[in-house]
Amino acid sequence: EVQLVESGGGLVKPGGSLRLSCAASGFTFRRYTMNWVRQAPGKGLEWVSSISHSSSYIYIADSLRGRFTISRDNADNSLHLQMSSLRAEDTAVYYCARGRYENYFDYWGQGTLVTVSS
């Protein structure tokens, strides 16, 4: 069974940093593109960043470039999102999702909540 479990969310002050992680199991992690998607409270889905299976290709939303960095460790089946210079508008549930053919997202974790507030 495919499982994606996010962790690392919490309350952080504006300007602070946070590192999210996603632990993957039930599939051959190193063969899949992985993605981060976020959802602000009461709002829609927003694609954040994606990383190819070997980390050769990395994509990030234009609005987040320079503040957010995606990475992965295929040795321990984990995906990460390093977030810095956090703003109130970064408050959201952050989901990790498995990608198929760099096209659609077929499995999602349950998300981790990041709250940016003083």
Added chain:
Amino acid sequence: DIQMTQSPSSLSASVGDRVTITCRASQSISIYLNWYQQKPGQAPNLLIFAASNLQSGVPSRFSGSGSGTDFTLTISSLQPEDFATYYCQQSYLTWTFGQGTKVEIK
């Protein structure tokens, strides 16, 4: 960036109704269009990929069509468990979601 516009933003329907949601891309995206369902407090769930392909395990009352800039998601006979928010997503150039369509009980 490719913008995705869904319509309507919300709709009210009854069990058994046929429901259609549309999604329009700001430029041609061929068939690189996917649909997701999200229920309150849950992660999104993939319904349709590549415009018209039903994801494994998704009921056959869901169907998708379209190509280029205009796409539709149809629920042939709405069931109680289908009341949710639906999102389209383009994957032609990075990824972008539509703003969502909330399907509510009439």
